[in-house]
Amino acid sequence: MPCHCCHGGANISRSSSFDAKGGALMIALTGDGLSLREALSKEWLETNSRGGYSSSTVANCHTRRYHGLLVTNLPDRGGRFVLLSKFEDSIRFGESSIRFSLHQYPEVFDPPGLPALVRFSLGLHPSFTYRADGIQIEKSIMLSGESDVFLARYEYRKGEGPVRLSVRPFFAYRGIHELSQENNVFRNIADPLKGGFSIAPYDAMPRMFALSGHAMEFIPAPHWYCSFEYDVERERGFDYSEDLPTPGFLECQLDPGDRVTLSFSLGEPPDEAEQLWERELNRRRRHRASRRKKIRGENLLQEHLAEAGGAFIIGDSRHDLSVVAGYHWFYVWGRDTLISLPGLTFYRGRMRDGLDILKSLGSLRRNGLIPNCLSDGNDDAAYNSVDASLWYFWCLQEYVRLSGDMDTIRRRFWTVMKDILEHYREAGKDNPVVRLESGLLAVGDGTTQLTWMDAAVDSVPVTPRSGCPVEINALWYNALAFTRDMARKTGVDPGFDVTAELERTKQAFNDLFWIPGGEYLADVWNTNNGSRDESVRPNQIFAVSLPHTPLDGRERARKIVKKVTDELLTPRGLRTLSPLDPRYRGQYGGDAATRDAAYHQGTVWPWLLGHYGEALLKTARDKRAARRKLAALLANFEPHLYEAGLGFVSEIFDGDEPHAPGGCIAQAWSVAELYRLSRLIARRG
Numbered sequence: 001m002p003c004h005c006c007h008g009g010a011n012i013s014r015s016s017s018f019d020a021k022g023g024a025l026m027i028a029l030t031g032d033g034l035s036l037r038e039a040l041s042k043e044w045l046e047t048n049s050r051g052g053y054s055s056s057t058v059a060n061c062h063t064r065r066y067h068g069l070l071v072t073n074l075p076d077r078g079g080r081f082v083l084l085s086k087f088e089d090s091i092r093f094g095e096s097s098i099r100f101s102l103h104q105y106p107e108v109f110d111p112p113g114l115p116a117l118v119r120f121s122l123g124l125h126p127s128f129t130y131r132a133d134g135i136q137i138e139k140s141i142m143l144s145g146e147s148d149v150f151l152a153r154y155e156y157r158k159g160e161g162p163v164r165l166s167v168r169p170f171f172a173y174r175g176i177h178e179l180s181q182e183n184n185v186f187r188n189i190a191d192p193l194k195g196g197f198s199i200a201p202y203d204a205m206p207r208m209f210a211l212s213g214h215a216m217e218f219i220p221a222p223h224w225y226c227s228f229e230y231d232v233e234r235e236r237g238f239d240y241s242e243d244l245p246t247p248g249f250l251e252c253q254l255d256p257g258d259r260v261t262l263s264f265s266l267g268e269p270p271d272e273a274e275q276l277w278e279r280e281l282n283r284r285r286r287h288r289a290s291r292r293k294k295i296r297g298e299n300l301l302q303e304h305l306a307e308a309g310g311a312f313i314i315g316d317s318r319h320d321l322s323v324v325a326g327y328h329w330f331y332v333w334g335r336d337t338l339i340s341l342p343g344l345t346f347y348r349g350r351m352r353d354g355l356d357i358l359k360s361l362g363s364l365r366r367n368g369l370i371p372n373c374l375s376d377g378n379d380d381a382a383y384n385s386v387d388a389s390l391w392y393f394w395c396l397q398e399y400v401r402l403s404g405d406m407d408t409i410r411r412r413f414w415t416v417m418k419d420i421l422e423h424y425r426e427a428g429k430d431n432p433v434v435r436l437e438s439g440l441l442a443v444g445d446g447t448t449q450l451t452w453m454d455a456a457v458d459s460v461p462v463t464p465r466s467g468c469p470v471e472i473n474a475l476w477y478n479a480l481a482f483t484r485d486m487a488r489k490t491g492v493d494p495g496f497d498v499t500a501e502l503e504r505t506k507q508a509f510n511d512l513f514w515i516p517g518g519e520y521l522a523d524v525w526n527t528n529n530g531s532r533d534e535s536v537r538p539n540q541i542f543a544v545s546l547p548h549t550p551l552d553g554r555e556r557a558r559k560i561v562k563k564v565t566d567e568l569l570t571p572r573g574l575r576t577l578s579p580l581d582p583r584y585r586g587q588y589g590g591d592a593a594t595r596d597a598a599y600h601q602g603t604v605w606p607w608l609l610g611h612y613g614e615a616l617l618k619t620a621r622d623k624r625a626a627r628r629k630l631a632a633l634l635a636n637f638e639p640h641l642y643e644a645g646l647g648f649v650s651e652i653f654d655g656d657e658p659h660a661p662g663g664c665i666a667q668a669w670s671v672a673e674l675y676r677l678s679r680l681i682a683r684r685g
Contacts, residue, residue: 027122027304027647029058036114040231043067043645043665044126045327046143047311050319051080053327054143054150058120058646060101060128061109062086063232065242066176066328070143070150070264073314074206079375080176080331083208084150084264085244088168091137091254093161098132100139104229106241122646124284135159144280145287146316148266151277155259167262168249169210170225172242173201176329182243188222190247196262199247206266213272215260216250237591291348298678301638305675308648309344312668313353320360321353322374326651326664332374334361335452336669338391339607342398343672347679351403355412358395362416365389367430368423386433386443386450389420390475393482397547410490421483421494424476439505440468440512441476442527453539453576455599463600465533468525470513474543474550477505481548509543509550519556520563536567536578538608544615558619564612571636572653572661573606579655586656588663595662602655603662609633610673613680627681634678649674 029042039059046054051073056062068082089100103110119129127140136158142151154165174180190197196211197218210218226243233240252260263273271279291306298306315321323344325336337357345354364371364381370392372385396409396417423431424441432450434442444450444466451472453463484498513521515532521540522532541564543549544557551557567578577584577600585598613630620626637649644650645665652663 027641029120029642030118036109039114039117039120041644042120042642044120044122045311045645045648045666046126046141047314047324047327048143048145048147049314049316050146050148051314051324051331052143052148054141055328056086058117058128059114060087061104062228063104063230064328065179065230065233065238065240067230068172068176069141069152070148070208071176071328072148072266077204078175081205082172082174082176083205083266085170085172087152088170088246088249089139089152089154089166091135091163091165093133093135093159093163096133098130098135098137100128100130100137103225104231105227106229124281124288129157131158135163137163142277142280144276145283149269149276149280150264151261151273151280152264153259153261153277154254156254156256159256162253162255164251165216165254165260166249166251167216168246169264170244170246171199171201171208172244173205179239179242180244182224182226182245186245188224188245188247190218190220190222192218192220196250197247198268201245208264208266209268210250210262210264211269211273212250212252212260212262213274216252216262218250219248221248222246235589236595301634301641302675302678304641304647305649305671305678306348308666308671309348309668309675311648311666312340312344312671313350313357321357322360323357323668325669326667327645327648328664330664330667334364334370334372334374334388335385335391337361338370338388338395340668340672341395343610343674343676344668346399346402347676351399354395354399355408358392359412362392362413365416365419368420368433369431370420384448384450384454385452386441387452387472387475389424390472390479392420393417393479394475394546397478397482401547406486406489410486410492414486414490414492417479417483417486418492418494421479425496436468436508436527438508438512439501440473440508440525442466442468443472451539453537453600455596457593457596462597465524467527467533468512469539470521470523470525471539471542473505473509473513474546477502477509477550478546478548480505506550506552510552510556513540513543514552514556518563519559521560535581535583536563537576538564538568538574538605538612540564541574541608541611541615544618545611546614554619557615561612561615561619564615569612570604570653570655570659571633572640572659573604574608574612575602575604575655576600577602577655584655587654587660588652599652604653604655604659605651605670606637606649606653607667607669607673610677613677617680630677630681634674634681637674 040057042058053071054069056067068085070084071082073080087101090097099111116130116132118131121127125142130137138155138157140153172180186201190199195214198209200207224245228242230240261273261277263269263276312324322332323337325333369383370388371381371383373382400406424433425435449461451465451469455462480502483494486492512525523535523537524533544560568575584602588598588603616626644661648666649670650661651667653659653661
């Protein structure tokens with residue numbers, strides 16, 4: 001039976017627009033046929049408010065263990081699980097067929113090339129258009145935004161005569177970091193239902209229902225398919241082969257103009273699949289219309305970034321709101337939440353949500369520390385970040401910056417602020433921070449990773465930063481200055497002489513961090529021997545960008561910005577180490593140890609552009625030229641919307657050209673800080 005596939009390259013066009021009728025931003029890939037290589041490199045992502053997601057490649061061929069059609073967050077069972085992994089779906093007509101997905105096995109793809117995909121679009125939801133022999137089928141998918149329901153719709157758009165649609169689902173029922181292997185425990189026998197089936201593979205896991213109204217018939221055919229391969233896992237140095245079970249397949253006839261909708265849900269769904277689809281579609285239209293009313297006048301890049309930002313906020317009326325740091329493998333991180341929060345909430349018109357997240361996160365503090373990592377299962381939170389609590393102050397400042405409402409900060413957050421200040425000033429009591437007589441903060445030892453540059457190989461920090469890190473002390477000075485502002489404007493009592501503390505800290509900061517010969521700031525001052533780590537890193541930019549700076553004079557600030565611009569700035573963000581340094585790693589790749597060794601040794605992080613932009617706008621003599629430069633930097637990310645995670649911004653990029661993306665395909669602080677920067681440019685215009 002001939003199967004219509006495309007093996008080679010194609011004349012591919014990319015477009016981005018706003019569909020006024022559908023109320024949605026559109027990202028489209030079209031052409032005579034998309035090449036398999038390109039389709040495998042581009043990933044789509046759907047998320048819901050429960051912390052779940054649906055994701056794969058444009059080829060509908062998994063390349064990661066994290067890919068899955070229904071990935072759900074089950075905290076009481078230990079975290080997130082890939083439940084429904086993938087489909088083998090196709091139509092048959094006469095002696096021909098069109099496959100809508102493919103699998104990679106050892107040394108072969110099945111089918112051997114990309115199916116007859118002529119268009120992929122990402123508007124209100126991902127859609128795939130397939131065409132061959134005069135027949136055109138559109139496959140569309142959605143993950144319910146408010147429940148664990150995956151929906152797939154097939155529409156017979158053009159053609160003559162009936163076709164036979166077949167959908168074979170593959171289940172995994174395993175944690176997102178794991179891989180499944182054929183076993184005798186998985187119950188691969190489904191219970192037939194009208195228009196579908198239900199299956200309960202394990203006693204401790206929820207039953208899944210697959211339903212289509214009465215449109216499709218379930219044909220039992222239980223079987224294990226073995227040795228699916230995931231290329232990205234192989235490249236990352238991890239296990240990459242998986243076995244997946246299928247209980248059978250769903251089948252029906254489609255005539256021209258027909259459509260059928262399938263739902264996969266935990267528990268029996270409240271409505272038929274068609275009603276669930278229309279309800280979710282209308283919810284998305286209302287949501288996007290509401291957001292556009294709050295924030296007008298945005299360009300398309302801003303629209304995409306604002307829309308992408310919503311994917312990271314999880315929670316609802318029954319659960320506290322929180323921020324997922326990145327998809328696919330990160331969950332909720334305190335530091336990431338706080339750096340992301342202004343761009344994800346305040347600048348997107350979600351003031352109340354931002355304050356609620358801050359209140360919730362503040363309630364989790366321990367000995368003045370905001371947790372760094374919050375488990376998606378039953379594990380305890382990790383309190384191994386000294387900067388998260390200081391970024392908390394910056395978030396409150398950003399709220400005041402946009403609202404002018406300092407009284408809310410006094411009423412809702414002063415208790416948290418004062419508690420953090422007291423613990424950070426009590427010389428290391430139940431806290432890894434030591435306040436020196438100079439007023440500076442010293443943290444950690446040679447075995448700890450307490451700042452954002454926290455990569456380690458064999459438990460040894462790649463970038464050891466014990467002592468006084470420059471950004472920790474810039475953040476500390478800023479927190480003290482904001483406390484002084486609060487005391488002056490609202491009458492709160494810090495319980496110590498803030499002005500004297502600020503003067504001591506500022507003096508020590510300039511004496512110990514400033515490098516006169518290089519005219520920039522050291523990265524760390526070593527408290528043991530008084531030496532300085534004079535590596536050129538981006539952490540110094542925060543001493544310029546934060547609302548209150550400890551620097552002596554604007555000229556020092558300008559020199560720091562120039563140093564960062566000359567050695568660290570790229571079209572995709574700031575390098576984490578100067579390429580002039582012999583330790584510089586210009587490419588991020590290989591196994592886990594190799595990647596970690598490069599993570600903060602030259603790898604580019606786009607989130608740093610937010611603070612670079614703040615610093616440039618504060619110090620530039622020609623503000624218009626600075627805004628033009630920053631706008632051009634932001635424009636560099638427009639092609640990236642089609643490059644990796646479609647519609648999102650990646651976690652990191654190579655330090656060397658062409659600055660290939662890496663890490664998570666969708667990172668909260670990348671999206672948030674680029675969006676915040678775009679708004680700052682407009683506000684100052």
